[in-house]
Amino acid sequence: MKRSRPKAAAPQSAKPKQPKPRTARLARDAQQLITLAAHCTKAGSRYEDIFWEREIIALGSKLMAAGQDSVIEAALDSTLDSSLESDLDTHETLISFCEAAAECSSVDVRGTSFDTLLIAMPMVAWSRYAIASGPLAETAVKGEKSISKTASALIAALHTHILAKDAQACMSPYLYSIDQMPISFSGVHKLAQKLTHAAIDKTQPSFDYAKLPAAADLLADVRFLIAGVSVPEGAPLFRWQADVAVNRDTCAATWTAEAKPLMAGLLPGCEFECLLPDAYFVSCREADRRVRPYAIRSAVAFLETTLKVKPEKVYAVVAAVGEKAVTEFRISFITPGQSDVVHGSIWPVFSAEEDESEIIRVLRECKVGNIITPDGMFDAEHCDDCGAPLFANTDSEMVHPAWPDDAEHAAAHYH
């Protein structure tokens, strides 16, 4: 199964992956993580499960607080690279508890115990203009800068539609693209601690967003708002926990009705869908999954509007990419009579059961006339100069996508 954390960068801006040197011996803490996770996979009772979970989360949190991501990564890589089924189970267990250690915690503040969780509010957006990201405008109240009106209104909507009544939330006033989100477990852990402690203290922390990279320029992409939530120990955090008659779909619908008009101000010139706010990691995966068909639809529409090529005339090559298993499909778009790939779109794969059938369904729905599915698996090749992923042409050669010189390409900023 694919490593399930948010990727370091949006797929189309991903740099080539450098092979990591294999260390002969794992650090003691890395080995300890593996041992604990292996015990957990074999536990015969819920009692024992809970025991191992606590041990793994305690060690994982300690390593994250010390910024020792390399130790955690070494444990994950070692279990992933193994061909033993039992090691892969250990790997899955380790990932899920490392995610838990990063996004949630239990803290004591002035004699009261709290449970905390980092949550994300995802949006799946598509546009022929650049999709906005960046800080939410601040408003000055009596000379002091305070959180923007939009942010306050979104937090109010979060309380109304998503959070249980005793929950407190603090939002980072920034519209994130995936490549602006924390990459490492320790980065997520740090942001979670900062926001959830502020939620408990009912303060607004300050952030330095200046070092965040620019968002990749994609036709369809995901955006997130991130908040820390705290509740008294053991209390329900989401509405559907507080009242079992409430279901997530109803919450998603009422949240969308109120939040979407607010978010529209953050995403000018875009069409978008709001997804249900949920825990950080699961939200990242869900948004990544949901944006995939939009990337194809936007590409086909863009070819039609910009190059005036009818979908029926377009060639799409759907290439499976990976080493041992397929990790993504790279979809090349080629115009009739040309051998160059004019545009490429990446479809990440989240489970071993996924094949190209859904991609083909979406391409057909878009009326793409020529769909080619070459045999075999391609290496995840990138351009040596700019790091852009390469895409298969109709001869199954991996090439650099190149937009025709005479066509306007760069997404304009919406004014």
Ligand SMILES: [Zn+2]
């Ligand atoms: Zn290049």
